[in-house]
Amino acid sequence: xxxxxxxxxxxxxxxxxxxxxxxxxxxxxxxxxxxxxxxxxxxxxxxxxxxxxxxxxxxxxxxxxxxxxxxxxxxxxxxxxxxxxxxxxxxxxxxxxxxxxxxxxxxxxxxxxxxxxxxxxxxxxxxxxxxxxxxx
Amino acid sequence: xxxxxxxxxxxxxxxxxxxxxxxxxxxxxxxxxxxxxxxxxxxxxxxxxxxxxxxxxxxxxxxxxxxxxxxxxxxxxxxxxxxxxxxxxxxxxxxxxxxxxxxxxxxxxxxxxxxxxxxxxxxxxxxxxxxxxxxxxxxxxxxxxxxxxxxxxxxxxxxxxxxxxxxxxxxxxxxxxxxxxxxxxxxxxxxxxxxxxxxxxxxxxxxxxxxxxxxxxxxxxxxxxxxxxxxxxxxxxxxxxxxxxxxxxxxxxx
Numbered sequence: 001x002x003x004x005x006x007x008x009x010x011x012x013x014x015x016x017x018x019x020x021x022x023x024x025x026x027x028x029x030x031x032x033x034x035x036x037x038x039x040x041x042x043x044x045x046x047x048x049x050x051x052x053x054x055x056x057x058x059x060x061x062x063x064x065x066x067x068x069x070x071x072x073x074x075x076x077x078x079x080x081x082x083x084x085x086x087x088x089x090x091x092x093x094x095x096x097x098x099x100x101x102x103x104x105x106x107x108x109x110x111x112x113x114x115x116x117x118x119x120x121x122x123x124x125x126x127x128x129x130x131x132x133x134x135x136x
Numbered sequence: 137x138x139x140x141x142x143x144x145x146x147x148x149x150x151x152x153x154x155x156x157x158x159x160x161x162x163x164x165x166x167x168x169x170x171x172x173x174x175x176x177x178x179x180x181x182x183x184x185x186x187x188x189x190x191x192x193x194x195x196x197x198x199x200x201x202x203x204x205x206x207x208x209x210x211x212x213x214x215x216x217x218x219x220x221x222x223x224x225x226x227x228x229x230x231x232x233x234x235x236x237x238x239x240x241x242x243x244x245x246x247x248x249x250x251x252x253x254x255x256x257x258x259x260x261x262x263x264x265x266x267x268x269x270x271x272x273x274x275x276x277x278x279x280x281x282x283x284x285x286x287x288x289x290x291x292x293x294x295x296x297x298x299x300x301x302x303x304x305x306x307x308x309x310x311x312x313x314x315x316x317x318x319x320x321x322x323x324x325x326x327x328x329x330x331x332x333x334x335x336x337x338x339x340x341x342x343x344x345x346x347x348x349x350x351x352x353x354x355x356x357x358x359x360x361x362x363x364x365x366x367x368x369x370x371x372x373x374x375x376x377x378x379x380x381x382x383x384x385x386x387x388x389x390x
Contacts, residue, residue, distance in 0.1 A: 079327040
């Protein structure tokens with residue numbers, strides 16, 4: 001009986017972790033966007049250095065492929081524009097967004113096979129996910 | 137003027153004000169209809185997925201520049217039934233009436249677990265030389281509310297958002313209430329899922345990206361001829377297969 005209960009608890013815990021995992025770290029492949037997309041109402045981070053900016057904390061990593069960064073956030077992030085070189089990568093997350101991701105980077109520099117340096121980031125809110133406390 | 141006359145007139149005026157708009161004498165109570173339109177299209181970008189799909193992405197905003205709020209009220213008897221969608225038409229005395237519409241609601245579809253009004257807006261890409269349609273947006277459902285102040289100088293425009301995202305409900309909702317206030321808009325940003333037109337196999341040339349509010353004329357509004365906007369653009373296919381985009385000009389907007 002105890003064994004069955006323990007197995008049940010483990011299954012429930014595993015399922016819960018899986019659900020949390022989906023919400024917190026659903027890595028997506030970026031969209032390549034030519035040029036310098038507008039940040040609009042988003043949170044502009046420039047220069048890009050490890051630290052906390054509003055709700056989001058980023059950690060910049062120096063890798064053999066070029067600079068990448070990880071982030072964690074106390075609010076859900078719906079998209080991040082990563083500008084580097086002449087173009088940008090855009091990471092868009094399925095609603096309601098994610099609270100962390102790893103290994104984000106700017107577009108590849110075809111001349112050296114590495115990611116461009118991180119020029120600036122823009123964290124955006126798609127406005128279409130109602131906040132939990134929305135009164136109406 | 138006798139006191140009795142004044143009292144009688146006052147009672148009569150109050151009675152008229154309390155009667156629904158349809159029964160009121162003309163000129164005393166006016167219908168305050170919304171007027172739907174599109175703000176200029178912005179953030180027009182060409183994006184490429186890692187699989188090679190080319191997406192024409194853009195931000196669009198439906199706006200209400202009329203005299204009354206644009207509000208839809210949808211209801212269903214149980215969670216397995218379809219919604220019936222009515223438009224609430226307001227009058228100058230504050231009363232309102234519900235008018236049935238052919239609109240329908242769809243759940244989700246863009247990752248958001250809420251209800252969307254199908255075909256509230258339409259986005260198309262057409263050849264500039266002959267108007268032939270070459271693409272349609274993947275997005276067809278819209279959960280709308282006051283996301284952006286657009287022209288709050290309009291009479292009756294609230295200074296703060298009135299309609300909020302929670303009005304779009306969730307899977308279990310039996311009543312859904314969406315709207316756009318006078319002078320406000322509902323924006324769909326270019327990074328949203330489905331907010332693009334697939335141009336992967338499109339030849340280089342000049343095109344018109346066209347956006348229209350209420351394309352099927354389902355909703356009551358004060359003017360039907362100003363529901364659209366567009367941006368003209370040139371797509372150039374380069375030697376390596378990459379595509380460049382250049383904006384040529386903008387059409388009218390609300």
